[in-house]
Amino acid sequence: MNDILDVALRLVAVLVVFLTFPLLVGQAEHKVMAHMQGRLGPMYAGGFHGWAQLVADGVKFAQKEDIVPAEADRRIFQLAPAVALLPYLLVLIAIPVGPNGFVGQAIDAGLFFVLAVMGVGVLGSLMAGWASANKFSLLGGLRTAAQLMAYELPMLLAAASVAMAAGTLSLPGIVDAYQWWWTPWQIVGALVFFIAGLAELQRPPFDMPVADSEIIFGAYTEYTGLRFALFLLAEYAGIVVLCGLTTVLFLGGWHGPWADSVGWVWTLLKTAVLAFVVIWLRVTYPRLREDQLQKLAWTVLIPLALAQIALTGVVKVVIS
């Protein structure tokens, strides 16, 4: 009975994190972008900095009519937001927050689990793009698929480098094995991983699949109301997952002063800083063109990731 209670509590905790953290990132994005671009945005709702605007937005999305285009493939069109969102919920289960089993569920091949399930989320965008029966949506879906295939490889290679360094695929095991000099040693891999992750989430400057000046909103053009909100939520949940993973793999997770008692604070803090960087990049860089995107992945990131693996292997052999 105790076991069941333990599992249930962990799952509830993961669900709560999944429901709150993406909203926090979304709110932070509104505010950080507003301040960086010197514009205020809604400041009155709720008093302090217009925090309640987020709630109002949620109510607005829930009230809107849920429209399915007449020519669309109804069932796939309606299923797509769930396919896009749920993988991130599953991934959150495996990300360790603190030492001594502070994790939803320790999985033996955790690294593989996380990368595999994250890749499934893109199917949601593809389904949405195809089922909308809209040329812009189809183009968006095509670009999504091309981008995923280009950036999945460097991401996997960079993650493999960390797994080689730690000698395990388990995420808590990787953080346990972490030493401070890993960060400079794996810095190239970390950058490749983070950039490829941004591209996989279609965050600016890699937002060619949803480029609003060319194809309206890519695969999500035809969506309204709650289903559209779910796609937005998937993007923010993706930011939480990507930043959490980068923290765990490359920045030492809970390592820091007094890690035994406040380790989880370090993980959250590092994740938050990375999420800030994600938002910062969005307001800093212009969108990359499709050919530039592909060129960056195949001619820069993959060679860099391979070089990182070679370096990891050499250092690993020398020090063992």
Added chain:
Amino acid sequence: MSLAAAAAAPSGFLSPTGVEIAFVLVGIATLGAALISVTTKQLVHAALWLVVALGGLAVEYLLLTAEFIAWVQVLIYVGSVVVLILFGLMLTRAPIGRSPDADSDNRWVAVTVAAASAITLVWVVVDAFRTTWIELDGSVQGSTKVTGQTLFQHWVLPFEALSVLLLAALVGAIVLSRKNQDQDKES
């Protein structure tokens, strides 16, 4: 191999455990998804049913405690191969609704080949593992460590042979794509 935890006395077909029942149910669902995938007239639906079938296979691996293989299955097949198929479909022809040319004249040949290979595989697997039972309560037997050790100690030669095969395929793909480019320039 550690999988061969000998024929334990209490195991039998008449008193299935929860895991065994789940295994059979997931197996039926997977088979159903696979059948729909090859019989549906809607091209993209076929690809999406393929996702269900491949995901069901991953669940079967998990139930057999082969964790590592299960996640590799999801990563490679669901995450990459199906995305590639969908990409190809969208690039060429993927109408919503029925595709009139989704049927092949080779239907009966395909059925024969599929049935023959299925019978062969089922027969071989049943014959090879007839009395093998996996101990579910002990340590995980399909963990990354065990898989890696088995792969790089007992199966190094096939592994290397496969990597040479993949390398050849890679070189072939590059050669093919370059050849086309040259022809385009000449014409």
